[in-house]
Amino acid sequence: MKLLLTLRPRPSTKQHPIFGKEWATGQNHSAMMYVLLRDGYTCVLTGFEDWSHPQPSDDTPRVRLNGAHILRRAICQFNGSKSYKSAVTTFDILVNFTRIPVKNLEELHERIDDADNGIxxxxxxxxxxxxxxxxxxxxxxxxxxxxxxxxxxxxxxKPENNRITFRDRSNDFPSSSTRKMNRSIDLPNPLYIHIHATIAGVLNMSGAGKFFDELLDIYKDDKGNVPPVRSWPELEDVMEKQLLKETITKQFELVKVQ
Structure with a gap:
């Protein structure tokens, strides 16, 4: 099963060499430039340096690095049969399925492009x-x-000892550098990293895909279809309606027997 995710669309069509067209202009571009500064123009996993690094190392590979969302904006994509199997692993559903304490997902969506959601x-x-x-x-x-x-x-x-430490490296460069920052840049949000790790654990769980498919098969209608859902509450609503239908059917069967 594959998580269906997408970045928030932006009107800009200009391609940025590091962040791509999604980060080309405006607030998004500024946020991810801060992330590049904060992480020291370095890939947090491999240690490779970006071509724009102001003090490149002689023995470290230099490549074009990408700005990545820790949590990407989720959308539901349904196939022609309108099955919601393709939606069950979307961000909203999995966050609720794993019961991570996110009080308001809309607030999270509004902050999706902040520096603390980037690496x-x-x-x-x-x-x-x-x-x-x-x-x-x-x-x-x-x-x-x-x-x-x-x-x-x-x-x-892989990083040394398979361990990654985040710190603000934006002021590690000479004071003469035009890139020097006057304030700190937020580090990656531990909650966002925890949500990503939890979703990864669910998706890579042994038999997870089969579990979801069997769960959803229970709620098919007489034609073998189930209404698509976009969130955990909608899934619960479908389950409640199906339970009510089964209860009424059983009551009618009892009346017939009597």
Whole structure:
């Protein structure tokens, strides 16, 4: 089962060499430039440096890095049969399924492009992160995480001791640099990283896909279809209606028997 996600669309069509057209102008571009500064022009997983690094190392690969959302905006995509199997693993449903305490998902959506929801990654690492092939597990130390790999084919290099430490590196450069910051930049939000890790765990759980399919098959109508749902409350509503239908049917059967 694959999580169906997309970035928030933006009117700009200009391609940015690091962040792509989604981050080309305006608030989004500024936020991700802050992330690039904060992470020291370096991939947090592989340690590779971006071509724009102001102080490149002689022995470190230089590549084009990507700005990645920790949590990407989710949308539901339904197939022609309108089955909601393709929607069950969307962001909203999984967040509620795993019972992570997010009080208001709309507030989270509004902050989806903030710096604390971004990290800098090499392209292969970015693809693997977006597809939940790997995640970061919290340790007892704040902003320190252990690498958890589910499918490691796209990871070109692992961090030392499989551990990643986030810190604001925006002022690590000479004071003469025009890039020097006068204020700190928010580190990756531990809650967002925890949500990503939890979703990754669910999707990579042994038999998880079969479990979801069997759960949803229970609620098919007489024609084998189930109304699509876009959130956990809608799924619960479908289940309640189906339960009511089954209860009424049983009552009619009891009347007939009597």
């Amino acid at each position: 800098i990654l090499e392209k292969n690492a970015h693809d693997g992160f977006d597809n939940f092939h790997w995640c970061l597990k919290q340790t007892e130390t704040e902003h320190v995480y252990d690498l958890k790999v589910f499918t490691g084919g796209g990871i070109l290099k």
